[in-house]
Amino acid sequence: MRYTRYFLPVLKETPAEAQIVSHRLMLRAGMVRQATSGIYSWLPLGLKVLRRIEQIVHEEQQAMGAVPLLMPTIQSADLWRESGRYDDYGQEMLRIKDRHDRDMLYGPTNEELITDIFRASASSYRDVPRILYHIQWKFRDEMRPRFGVMRGREFLMKDGYSFDIDKAGAIHAYNKHMVAYIRTFERMGLKAVPMKADTGPIGGDHSHEFLILADTGESEVFLDRAVVDLSLGDRRIDWDDRAAVQALVDQWTGPYARTDETHDPAAFEAAVPEGRRESRRGIEIGHIFYFGTKYSEPMGATVSGPDGKPATLHMGSYGIGVSRLVGALIEANHDEQGVIWPESVTPFHAGIVNLKQGDPEADAACETLYETLTAAGLEPFYDDRDERAGAKFATMDLIGLPWRVTVGPRGLKNGVVELTSRRTGESEELSPEAAAAKLRAIYGR
RNA sequence: CGGGGCGUGGCGCAGUCUGGUAGCGCGCCGGUUUUGGGUACCGGAGGCCGCGAGUUCGAAUCUCGCCGCCCCGACCA
Numbered sequence: 001m002r003y004t005r006y007f008l009p010v011l012k013e014t015p016a017e018a019q020i021v022s023h024r025l026m027l028r029a030g031m032v033r034q035a036t037s038g039i040y041s042w043l044p045l046g047l048k049v050l051r052r053i054e055q056i057v058h059e060e061q062q063a064m065g066a067v068p069l070l071m072p073t074i075q076s077a078d079l080w081r082e083s084g085r086y087d088d089y090g091q092e093m094l095r096i097k098d099r100h101d102r103d104m105l106y107g108p109t110n111e112e113l114i115t116d117i118f119r120a121s122a123s124s125y126r127d128v129p130r131i132l133y134h135i136q137w138k139f140r141d142e143m144r145p146r147f148g149v150m151r152g153r154e155f156l157m158k159d160g161y162s163f164d165i166d167k168a169g170a171i172h173a174y175n176k177h178m179v180a181y182i183r184t185f186e187r188m189g190l191k192a193v194p195m196k197a198d199t200g201p202i203g204g205d206h207s208h209e210f211l212i213l214a215d216t217g218e219s220e221v222f223l224d225r226a227v228v229d230l231s232l233g234d235r236r237i238d239w240d241d242r243a244a245v246q247a248l249v250d251q252w253t254g255p256y257a258r259t260d261e262t263h264d265p266a267a268f269e270a271a272v273p274e275g276r277r278e279s280r281r282g283i284e285i286g287h288i289f290y291f292g293t294k295y296s297e298p299m300g301a302t303v304s305g306p307d308g309k310p311a312t313l314h315m316g317s318y319g320i321g322v323s324r325l326v327g328a329l330i331e332a333n334h335d336e337q338g339v340i341w342p343e344s345v346t347p348f349h350a351g352i353v354n355l356k357q358g359d360p361e362a363d364a365a366c367e368t369l370y371e372t373l374t375a376a377g378l379e380p381f382y383d384d385r386d387e388r389a390g391a392k393f394a395t396m397d398l399i400g401l402p403w404r405v406t407v408g409p410r411g412l413k414n415g416v417v418e419l420t421s422r423r424t425g426e427s428e429e430l431s432p433e434a435a436a437a438k439l440r441a442i443y444g445r
Numbered sequence: 446c447g448g449g450g451c452g453u454g455g456c457g458c459a460g461u462c463u464g465g466u467a468g469c470g471c472g473c474c475g476g477u478u479u480u481g482g483g484u485a486c487c488g489g490a491g492g493c494c495g496c497g498a499g500u501u502c503g504a505a506u507c508u509c510g511c512c513g514c515c516c517c518g519a520c521c522a
Contacts, residue, residue: 284522390480
Protein backbone atom coordinates (compact mmCIF):
# COMPACT_ATOMS: atom_id res chain seq x y z
CA MET A 1 0.00 0.00 0.00
CA ARG A 2 1.11 3.49 -0.82
CA TYR A 3 0.53 6.23 1.67
CA THR A 4 -0.78 8.60 -0.98
CA ARG A 5 -3.55 6.18 -1.87
CA TYR A 6 -4.39 5.07 1.64
CA PHE A 7 -6.65 6.58 4.26
CA LEU A 8 -4.51 7.18 7.30
CA PRO A 9 -5.69 10.20 9.28
CA VAL A 10 -2.91 10.47 11.87
CA LEU A 11 -3.06 13.08 14.57
CA LYS A 12 -0.13 15.04 15.83
CA GLU A 13 -1.88 15.95 19.01
CA THR A 14 -3.75 13.73 21.40
CA PRO A 15 -7.52 14.08 21.42
CA ALA A 16 -8.73 15.26 24.80
CA GLU A 17 -11.02 12.31 25.47
CA ALA A 18 -8.33 9.66 25.42
CA GLN A 19 -6.78 8.75 28.74
CA ILE A 20 -4.92 5.51 28.46
CA VAL A 21 -2.07 4.94 26.06
CA SER A 22 -3.73 2.42 23.77
CA HIS A 23 -6.72 4.67 23.26
CA ARG A 24 -4.51 7.68 22.57
CA LEU A 25 -2.37 5.79 20.12
CA MET A 26 -5.29 4.19 18.32
CA LEU A 27 -6.77 7.61 17.73
CA ARG A 28 -3.48 9.21 16.83
CA ALA A 29 -2.48 6.40 14.48
CA GLY A 30 -5.78 6.67 12.66
CA MET A 31 -6.93 3.18 13.64
CA VAL A 32 -10.34 3.98 15.07
CA ARG A 33 -12.67 6.87 15.40
CA GLN A 34 -15.33 7.16 18.04
CA ALA A 35 -18.85 7.17 16.65
CA THR A 36 -20.51 7.73 19.99
CA SER A 37 -19.77 6.76 23.56
CA GLY A 38 -18.26 3.28 23.61
CA ILE A 39 -18.82 2.67 19.90
CA TYR A 40 -16.08 2.93 17.31
CA SER A 41 -15.59 2.95 13.59
CA TRP A 42 -12.59 0.92 12.55
CA LEU A 43 -10.49 2.85 10.08
CA PRO A 44 -8.37 0.97 7.54
CA LEU A 45 -5.25 0.56 9.68
CA GLY A 46 -7.18 -0.57 12.74
CA LEU A 47 -9.28 -2.93 10.68
CA LYS A 48 -6.17 -4.64 9.32
CA VAL A 49 -4.97 -5.41 12.83
CA LEU A 50 -8.41 -6.58 13.86
CA ARG A 51 -8.50 -8.93 10.89
CA ARG A 52 -5.09 -10.35 11.64
CA ILE A 53 -6.09 -11.10 15.20
CA GLU A 54 -9.29 -12.71 13.96
CA GLN A 55 -7.28 -14.83 11.57
CA ILE A 56 -5.05 -16.20 14.31
CA VAL A 57 -8.10 -16.96 16.43
CA HIS A 58 -9.78 -18.75 13.53
CA GLU A 59 -6.69 -20.83 12.83
CA GLU A 60 -6.21 -21.93 16.40
CA GLN A 61 -9.88 -22.63 16.98
CA GLN A 62 -10.06 -24.83 13.94
CA ALA A 63 -6.75 -26.53 14.72
CA MET A 64 -8.29 -27.54 18.03
CA GLY A 65 -11.38 -28.90 16.31
CA ALA A 66 -13.90 -26.10 16.65
CA VAL A 67 -16.25 -25.43 13.76
CA PRO A 68 -17.01 -21.88 12.62
CA LEU A 69 -20.49 -20.55 11.96
CA LEU A 70 -22.04 -17.11 12.16
CA MET A 71 -24.98 -16.12 14.27
CA PRO A 72 -26.76 -12.76 14.01
CA THR A 73 -26.25 -9.69 16.16
CA ILE A 74 -29.98 -9.15 16.63
CA GLN A 75 -31.94 -11.80 18.48
CA SER A 76 -35.51 -12.38 19.47
CA ALA A 77 -36.34 -12.05 23.15
CA ASP A 78 -38.24 -15.33 23.07
CA LEU A 79 -35.21 -17.58 23.51
CA TRP A 80 -34.00 -15.44 26.36
CA ARG A 81 -37.32 -15.84 28.08
CA GLU A 82 -36.92 -19.57 27.68
CA SER A 83 -33.59 -19.62 29.47
CA GLY A 84 -34.84 -17.14 32.04
CA ARG A 85 -32.15 -14.62 31.28
CA TYR A 86 -34.38 -12.01 29.66
CA ASP A 87 -35.38 -10.77 33.07
CA ASP A 88 -32.06 -11.49 34.74
CA TYR A 89 -29.81 -9.63 32.39
CA GLY A 90 -30.66 -6.09 33.36
CA GLN A 91 -29.87 -2.78 31.77
CA GLU A 92 -26.73 -3.99 30.07
CA MET A 93 -28.83 -5.68 27.45
CA LEU A 94 -29.88 -3.35 24.68
CA ARG A 95 -33.56 -4.05 24.14
CA ILE A 96 -35.30 -2.92 21.00
CA LYS A 97 -38.62 -3.45 19.30
CA ASP A 98 -39.24 -4.19 15.67
CA ARG A 99 -42.06 -2.66 13.62
CA HIS A 100 -44.48 -5.30 14.85
CA ASP A 101 -43.70 -4.32 18.40
CA ARG A 102 -41.93 -7.61 19.02
CA ASP A 103 -39.23 -7.64 21.67
CA MET A 104 -35.77 -7.92 20.17
CA LEU A 105 -32.30 -7.42 21.54
CA TYR A 106 -28.78 -6.80 20.36
CA GLY A 107 -26.99 -9.92 21.57
CA PRO A 108 -24.58 -9.54 24.45
CA THR A 109 -23.72 -13.24 24.10
CA ASN A 110 -25.10 -16.27 22.31
CA GLU A 111 -25.73 -19.20 24.63
CA GLU A 112 -29.45 -19.26 23.94
CA LEU A 113 -29.12 -19.00 20.20
CA ILE A 114 -26.48 -21.69 19.88
CA THR A 115 -28.38 -24.01 22.19
CA ASP A 116 -31.47 -23.50 20.07
CA ILE A 117 -29.53 -24.28 16.92
CA PHE A 118 -27.89 -27.33 18.37
CA ARG A 119 -30.92 -28.87 20.02
CA ALA A 120 -32.85 -28.66 16.77
CA SER A 121 -30.37 -30.85 14.93
CA ALA A 122 -28.55 -33.01 17.42
CA SER A 123 -30.48 -36.08 18.42
CA SER A 124 -27.94 -38.79 19.13
CA TYR A 125 -24.87 -39.18 21.28
CA ARG A 126 -23.11 -39.58 17.94
CA ASP A 127 -23.76 -35.87 17.28
CA VAL A 128 -21.46 -34.93 20.12
CA PRO A 129 -18.91 -33.84 21.09
CA ARG A 130 -19.02 -30.66 19.04
CA ILE A 131 -17.53 -27.24 19.46
CA LEU A 132 -19.10 -24.39 17.50
CA TYR A 133 -17.87 -20.83 17.50
CA HIS A 134 -18.20 -17.54 15.75
CA ILE A 135 -16.59 -14.14 15.77
CA GLN A 136 -19.32 -11.58 15.92
CA TRP A 137 -20.10 -8.13 17.26
CA LYS A 138 -21.73 -7.96 20.65
CA PHE A 139 -23.32 -5.13 22.52
CA ARG A 140 -23.38 -4.55 26.23
CA ASP A 141 -24.77 -1.24 27.32
CA GLU A 142 -22.10 -0.48 29.88
CA MET A 143 -22.95 2.23 32.32
CA ARG A 144 -19.66 3.81 31.71
CA PRO A 145 -17.65 2.89 28.65
CA ARG A 146 -14.00 3.84 28.81
CA PHE A 147 -10.48 3.03 27.69
CA GLY A 148 -11.40 3.14 24.02
CA VAL A 149 -11.95 -0.27 22.47
CA MET A 150 -10.88 -2.00 25.67
CA ARG A 151 -14.12 -1.24 27.36
CA GLY A 152 -16.52 -0.29 24.63
CA ARG A 153 -20.20 -1.04 24.46
CA GLU A 154 -19.94 -2.63 21.06
CA PHE A 155 -17.14 -5.14 20.81
CA LEU A 156 -15.99 -8.00 18.62
CA MET A 157 -15.77 -11.30 20.40
CA LYS A 158 -14.97 -14.88 19.59
CA ASP A 159 -17.46 -16.95 21.48
CA GLY A 160 -17.46 -20.71 21.28
CA TYR A 161 -19.72 -23.33 22.76
CA SER A 162 -19.09 -26.99 23.48
CA PHE A 163 -21.63 -29.78 23.61
CA ASP A 164 -20.87 -33.05 25.30
CA ILE A 165 -22.72 -36.11 26.54
CA ASP A 166 -21.30 -35.89 30.03
CA LYS A 167 -19.21 -33.81 32.36
CA ALA A 168 -15.98 -35.66 31.61
CA GLY A 169 -16.37 -34.85 27.94
CA ALA A 170 -17.18 -31.25 28.70
CA ILE A 171 -14.10 -30.93 30.88
CA HIS A 172 -12.01 -32.18 28.00
CA ALA A 173 -13.54 -29.51 25.77
CA TYR A 174 -12.74 -26.99 28.48
CA ASN A 175 -9.15 -28.18 28.67
CA LYS A 176 -8.74 -28.04 24.91
CA HIS A 177 -9.84 -24.44 24.99
CA MET A 178 -7.39 -23.55 27.69
CA VAL A 179 -4.51 -24.94 25.71
CA ALA A 180 -5.74 -23.45 22.44
CA TYR A 181 -6.03 -20.06 24.10
CA ILE A 182 -2.52 -20.24 25.47
CA ARG A 183 -1.26 -20.94 21.97
CA THR A 184 -3.45 -18.25 20.42
CA PHE A 185 -2.13 -15.56 22.73
CA GLU A 186 1.44 -16.79 22.44
CA ARG A 187 1.19 -16.37 18.69
CA MET A 188 0.26 -12.74 19.23
CA GLY A 189 3.35 -12.27 21.33
CA LEU A 190 1.34 -11.97 24.51
CA LYS A 191 2.03 -13.58 27.82
CA ALA A 192 -1.47 -14.52 28.91
CA VAL A 193 -1.99 -16.23 32.22
CA PRO A 194 -5.06 -18.32 33.02
CA MET A 195 -6.40 -17.31 36.38
CA LYS A 196 -8.99 -19.04 38.43
CA ALA A 197 -12.23 -17.12 38.14
CA ASP A 198 -15.36 -16.94 40.16
CA THR A 199 -17.82 -19.57 38.99
CA GLY A 200 -20.78 -17.98 40.71
CA PRO A 201 -23.80 -20.12 41.50
CA ILE A 202 -22.63 -23.01 39.33
CA GLY A 203 -19.63 -23.77 41.45
CA GLY A 204 -16.76 -26.02 40.61
CA ASP A 205 -13.31 -24.97 39.53
CA HIS A 206 -13.84 -24.83 35.82
CA SER A 207 -13.73 -21.18 34.99
CA HIS A 208 -10.61 -19.31 34.10
CA GLU A 209 -9.96 -15.80 32.93
CA PHE A 210 -6.97 -15.10 30.73
CA LEU A 211 -5.13 -11.96 31.61
CA ILE A 212 -2.13 -10.31 30.12
CA LEU A 213 0.14 -8.45 32.45
CA ALA A 214 0.24 -4.73 31.79
CA ASP A 215 0.72 -1.82 34.15
CA THR A 216 -2.45 -0.18 32.94
CA GLY A 217 -4.62 -3.25 33.54
CA GLU A 218 -7.97 -2.94 35.19
CA SER A 219 -7.56 -5.84 37.59
CA GLU A 220 -5.08 -6.46 40.29
CA VAL A 221 -3.55 -9.92 39.96
CA PHE A 222 -1.44 -12.09 42.21
CA LEU A 223 0.70 -14.80 40.76
CA ASP A 224 3.60 -17.16 41.06
CA ARG A 225 6.22 -15.98 38.62
CA ALA A 226 6.75 -19.59 37.57
CA VAL A 227 3.62 -19.42 35.44
CA VAL A 228 5.00 -16.49 33.47
CA ASP A 229 7.95 -18.57 32.34
CA LEU A 230 5.84 -21.36 30.88
CA SER A 231 5.68 -21.63 27.11
CA LEU A 232 3.79 -23.92 24.82
CA GLY A 233 6.06 -23.15 21.91
CA ASP A 234 5.27 -24.99 18.73
CA ARG A 235 4.96 -28.46 20.18
CA ARG A 236 2.43 -30.71 18.51
CA ILE A 237 -0.71 -31.40 20.47
CA ASP A 238 -2.91 -34.46 20.12
CA TRP A 239 -6.25 -32.84 20.85
CA ASP A 240 -8.00 -36.17 21.34
CA ASP A 241 -5.56 -37.31 24.00
CA ARG A 242 -7.44 -36.35 27.13
CA ALA A 243 -4.60 -37.17 29.48
CA ALA A 244 -2.05 -35.21 27.48
CA VAL A 245 -4.26 -32.14 27.28
CA GLN A 246 -5.08 -32.45 30.97
CA ALA A 247 -1.36 -32.59 31.75
CA LEU A 248 -0.82 -29.28 29.97
CA VAL A 249 -3.71 -27.73 31.82
CA ASP A 250 -2.30 -28.98 35.10
CA GLN A 251 1.03 -27.45 34.24
CA TRP A 252 -0.49 -24.03 33.59
CA THR A 253 -2.98 -24.04 36.41
CA GLY A 254 -0.58 -25.46 38.98
CA PRO A 255 1.17 -22.23 39.93
CA TYR A 256 -0.90 -19.74 41.89
CA ALA A 257 -2.53 -17.08 39.71
CA ARG A 258 -5.62 -15.19 40.80
CA THR A 259 -7.34 -11.89 40.26
CA ASP A 260 -8.30 -9.81 43.25
CA GLU A 261 -11.78 -11.29 43.02
CA THR A 262 -10.66 -14.77 44.00
CA HIS A 263 -7.36 -13.92 45.64
CA ASP A 264 -6.67 -15.68 48.93
CA PRO A 265 -3.67 -14.04 50.64
CA ALA A 266 -3.13 -16.91 53.05
CA ALA A 267 -3.13 -19.50 50.29
CA PHE A 268 -0.86 -17.28 48.21
CA GLU A 269 1.75 -17.09 50.95
CA ALA A 270 1.50 -20.76 51.70
CA ALA A 271 1.81 -21.88 48.09
CA VAL A 272 4.37 -19.50 46.65
CA PRO A 273 7.90 -18.83 47.89
CA GLU A 274 8.30 -15.17 48.70
CA GLY A 275 10.80 -14.54 45.93
CA ARG A 276 8.33 -15.68 43.29
CA ARG A 277 5.27 -13.81 44.55
CA GLU A 278 4.18 -11.10 42.21
CA SER A 279 1.47 -8.54 42.44
CA ARG A 280 0.74 -7.01 39.08
CA ARG A 281 -2.03 -5.53 37.00
CA GLY A 282 -3.74 -7.38 34.21
CA ILE A 283 -6.12 -6.99 31.31
CA GLU A 284 -8.68 -9.69 30.75
CA ILE A 285 -8.70 -10.90 27.18
CA GLY A 286 -10.39 -14.27 27.43
CA HIS A 287 -12.68 -16.31 29.60
CA ILE A 288 -13.54 -19.98 29.57
CA PHE A 289 -16.39 -21.50 31.47
CA TYR A 290 -17.96 -24.88 32.02
CA PHE A 291 -21.58 -24.44 33.01
CA GLY A 292 -22.98 -27.95 32.68
CA THR A 293 -26.69 -28.02 31.95
CA LYS A 294 -27.52 -24.42 32.81
CA TYR A 295 -29.02 -23.78 29.36
CA SER A 296 -29.55 -27.28 28.02
CA GLU A 297 -31.80 -28.15 30.93
CA PRO A 298 -34.36 -25.32 30.69
CA MET A 299 -34.15 -25.31 26.91
CA GLY A 300 -34.49 -29.04 26.55
CA ALA A 301 -31.25 -29.72 24.70
CA THR A 302 -30.92 -33.48 24.94
CA VAL A 303 -29.67 -36.34 22.82
CA SER A 304 -30.29 -40.05 23.00
CA GLY A 305 -27.50 -41.81 24.80
CA PRO A 306 -26.05 -45.21 23.87
CA ASP A 307 -28.60 -46.74 26.22
CA GLY A 308 -31.44 -45.14 24.31
CA LYS A 309 -32.32 -42.79 27.12
CA PRO A 310 -32.26 -39.00 26.72
CA ALA A 311 -29.23 -37.27 28.13
CA THR A 312 -29.07 -33.56 28.84
CA LEU A 313 -26.05 -31.98 27.16
CA HIS A 314 -23.15 -30.60 29.14
CA MET A 315 -21.99 -27.30 27.82
CA GLY A 316 -19.28 -24.73 28.15
CA SER A 317 -18.65 -21.33 26.63
CA TYR A 318 -15.40 -19.74 25.71
CA GLY A 319 -14.74 -16.13 24.84
CA ILE A 320 -11.90 -14.08 23.44
CA GLY A 321 -12.20 -10.32 23.31
CA VAL A 322 -11.01 -9.74 19.77
CA SER A 323 -11.49 -5.98 19.56
CA ARG A 324 -10.25 -5.57 23.10
CA LEU A 325 -7.09 -7.42 22.11
CA VAL A 326 -6.16 -4.61 19.75
CA GLY A 327 -6.02 -2.25 22.69
CA ALA A 328 -4.41 -4.82 24.96
CA LEU A 329 -1.68 -5.48 22.40
CA ILE A 330 -0.87 -1.79 22.30
CA GLU A 331 -0.83 -1.57 26.08
CA ALA A 332 1.76 -4.33 26.01
CA ASN A 333 3.70 -3.03 23.00
CA HIS A 334 4.44 0.68 22.74
CA ASP A 335 6.89 3.41 23.62
CA GLU A 336 6.91 7.20 23.69
CA GLN A 337 6.88 7.40 19.91
CA GLY A 338 3.96 5.11 19.28
CA VAL A 339 2.88 1.53 18.77
CA ILE A 340 5.29 -1.37 18.31
CA TRP A 341 3.45 -4.20 16.59
CA PRO A 342 4.49 -7.80 17.03
CA GLU A 343 5.19 -9.30 13.61
CA SER A 344 2.24 -11.69 13.95
CA VAL A 345 -0.40 -8.97 14.01
CA THR A 346 1.22 -5.97 12.35
CA PRO A 347 -1.04 -4.24 9.83
CA PHE A 348 1.81 -4.08 7.32
CA HIS A 349 4.98 -6.12 7.37
CA ALA A 350 7.38 -3.27 6.74
CA GLY A 351 7.42 0.44 6.03
CA ILE A 352 9.37 1.93 3.18
CA VAL A 353 10.50 5.49 3.76
CA ASN A 354 11.61 7.41 0.71
CA LEU A 355 13.75 10.22 2.04
CA LYS A 356 13.68 12.20 -1.16
CA GLN A 357 10.48 11.76 -3.03
CA GLY A 358 11.00 12.84 -6.62
CA ASP A 359 14.64 11.83 -6.75
CA PRO A 360 14.74 9.39 -9.68
CA GLU A 361 17.09 6.93 -8.01
CA ALA A 362 15.36 6.96 -4.66
CA ASP A 363 11.95 6.61 -6.31
CA ALA A 364 13.14 3.73 -8.45
CA ALA A 365 14.76 1.93 -5.54
CA CYS A 366 11.58 2.23 -3.49
CA GLU A 367 9.43 0.99 -6.33
CA THR A 368 11.67 -2.01 -6.88
CA LEU A 369 11.70 -2.84 -3.20
CA TYR A 370 7.94 -2.47 -3.04
CA GLU A 371 7.47 -4.84 -5.97
CA THR A 372 9.93 -7.36 -4.58
CA LEU A 373 8.29 -7.51 -1.19
CA THR A 374 4.81 -7.65 -2.66
CA ALA A 375 5.82 -10.47 -4.99
CA ALA A 376 7.11 -12.37 -1.98
CA GLY A 377 3.68 -12.21 -0.38
CA LEU A 378 4.51 -9.43 2.07
CA GLU A 379 2.55 -6.24 2.49
CA PRO A 380 4.81 -3.20 2.53
CA PHE A 381 3.59 0.25 3.43
CA TYR A 382 5.35 2.77 1.25
CA ASP A 383 5.43 6.36 2.47
CA ASP A 384 5.57 8.06 -0.91
CA ARG A 385 4.43 11.44 0.32
CA ASP A 386 6.38 14.54 -0.57
CA GLU A 387 7.25 15.09 3.05
CA ARG A 388 10.39 15.69 5.01
CA ALA A 389 12.27 12.78 6.47
CA GLY A 390 11.39 13.71 10.01
CA ALA A 391 7.68 13.69 9.31
CA LYS A 392 7.89 10.29 7.66
CA PHE A 393 9.89 8.80 10.50
CA ALA A 394 7.50 10.18 13.06
CA THR A 395 4.52 8.70 11.25
CA MET A 396 6.20 5.31 10.89
CA ASP A 397 7.10 5.27 14.56
CA LEU A 398 3.55 6.17 15.46
CA ILE A 399 1.86 3.45 13.44
CA GLY A 400 4.42 0.98 14.71
CA LEU A 401 5.36 -1.28 11.80
CA PRO A 402 8.03 -3.64 13.14
CA TRP A 403 10.47 -2.96 10.31
CA ARG A 404 11.37 0.13 8.37
CA VAL A 405 13.44 0.35 5.24
CA THR A 406 14.90 3.80 4.78
CA VAL A 407 15.84 4.69 1.24
CA GLY A 408 17.70 7.86 0.34
CA PRO A 409 20.14 9.22 -2.23
CA ARG A 410 22.98 9.26 0.26
CA GLY A 411 22.79 5.55 0.97
CA LEU A 412 22.02 4.60 -2.58
CA LYS A 413 25.32 6.15 -3.67
CA ASN A 414 26.93 3.33 -1.73
CA GLY A 415 24.35 0.85 -2.85
CA VAL A 416 22.68 0.52 0.54
CA VAL A 417 19.42 1.13 2.30
CA GLU A 418 18.82 1.01 6.02
CA LEU A 419 16.76 -1.66 7.75
CA THR A 420 15.57 -0.61 11.19
CA SER A 421 13.80 -2.52 13.93
CA ARG A 422 11.02 -0.51 15.49
CA ARG A 423 11.33 -2.46 18.72
CA THR A 424 15.08 -2.18 19.32
CA GLY A 425 15.84 0.84 17.19
CA GLU A 426 18.83 -1.01 15.82
CA SER A 427 19.52 -0.60 12.17
CA GLU A 428 21.87 -2.00 9.61
CA GLU A 429 22.90 -0.89 6.17
CA LEU A 430 22.58 -3.42 3.44
CA SER A 431 21.72 -3.69 -0.22
CA PRO A 432 18.05 -3.41 -1.15
CA GLU A 433 18.13 -7.05 -2.21
CA ALA A 434 19.58 -8.15 1.11
CA ALA A 435 17.02 -6.06 2.99
CA ALA A 436 14.20 -7.75 1.08
CA ALA A 437 15.74 -11.16 1.71
CA LYS A 438 16.03 -10.46 5.41
CA LEU A 439 12.40 -9.38 5.64
CA ARG A 440 11.34 -12.52 3.80
CA ALA A 441 13.32 -14.58 6.28
CA ILE A 442 11.81 -12.78 9.25
CA TYR A 443 8.31 -13.49 8.02
CA GLY A 444 9.08 -16.89 6.55
CA ARG A 445 7.92 -15.90 3.10
C1' C B 446 -26.54 5.34 38.60
C1' G B 447 -24.06 8.94 42.43
C1' G B 448 -20.12 12.86 42.25
C1' G B 449 -17.22 16.30 39.14
C1' G B 450 -16.01 18.67 34.47
C1' C B 451 -16.34 20.11 29.38
C1' G B 452 -18.93 21.43 24.46
C1' U B 453 -15.64 27.84 20.41
C1' G B 454 -12.61 26.04 12.26
C1' G B 455 -10.04 18.99 11.25
C1' C B 456 -7.03 18.59 16.31
C1' G B 457 -5.33 21.06 20.99
C1' C B 458 -6.86 25.46 23.44
C1' A B 459 -7.77 31.03 25.00
C1' G B 460 -11.89 34.34 25.25
C1' U B 461 -17.23 33.56 29.34
C1' C B 462 -16.34 36.03 35.85
C1' U B 463 -16.51 42.21 34.22
C1' G B 464 -22.22 41.36 27.20
C1' G B 465 -20.13 45.31 22.10
C1' U B 466 -20.34 40.76 16.74
C1' A B 467 -14.17 35.62 17.59
C1' G B 468 -8.51 34.60 18.52
C1' C B 469 -3.79 31.48 19.17
C1' G B 470 -0.87 26.94 18.08
C1' C B 471 -0.91 22.59 15.02
C1' G B 472 -2.99 20.83 10.53
C1' C B 473 -4.85 22.40 5.43
C1' C B 474 -4.14 25.52 0.45
C1' G B 475 -0.55 28.77 -2.59
C1' G B 476 4.53 30.70 -2.88
C1' U B 477 9.72 31.11 -1.54
C1' U B 478 13.18 28.32 1.19
C1' U B 479 14.77 23.85 3.16
C1' U B 480 15.78 18.60 2.66
C1' G B 481 18.77 11.75 6.70
C1' G B 482 14.17 12.78 12.90
C1' G B 483 7.63 16.79 12.61
C1' U B 484 12.49 23.43 8.46
C1' A B 485 11.81 28.81 8.24
C1' C B 486 9.30 32.93 6.23
C1' C B 487 5.23 35.26 3.33
C1' G B 488 0.19 35.03 1.74
C1' G B 489 -4.63 32.44 2.14
C1' A B 490 -9.12 29.25 3.10
C1' G B 491 -12.01 27.51 6.95
C1' G B 492 -16.30 28.78 12.68
C1' C B 493 -24.84 30.35 12.36
C1' C B 494 -19.19 29.67 19.45
C1' G B 495 -23.68 21.90 20.97
C1' C B 496 -29.33 22.86 20.39
C1' G B 497 -33.79 25.72 21.85
C1' A B 498 -36.17 29.48 24.41
C1' G B 499 -35.53 34.04 27.27
C1' U B 500 -33.19 38.90 29.18
C1' U B 501 -30.94 43.08 26.44
C1' C B 502 -30.25 48.30 21.76
C1' G B 503 -26.71 44.22 21.43
C1' A B 504 -25.32 37.32 23.81
C1' A B 505 -19.69 32.67 22.70
C1' U B 506 -20.32 35.61 27.33
C1' C B 507 -26.22 36.43 31.57
C1' U B 508 -30.97 33.09 32.78
C1' C B 509 -33.88 28.55 32.01
C1' G B 510 -34.48 23.93 29.52
C1' C B 511 -32.55 20.04 26.48
C1' C B 512 -28.67 17.14 24.01
C1' G B 513 -23.76 15.22 23.70
C1' C B 514 -18.94 13.90 25.53
C1' C B 515 -15.12 13.08 29.30
C1' C B 516 -13.18 11.95 34.32
C1' C B 517 -13.72 9.50 39.57
C1' G B 518 -16.72 5.73 41.95
C1' A B 519 -20.02 1.23 42.00
C1' C B 520 -20.55 -2.63 37.60
C1' C B 521 -18.60 -5.53 33.40
C1' A B 522 -15.52 -9.44 27.81
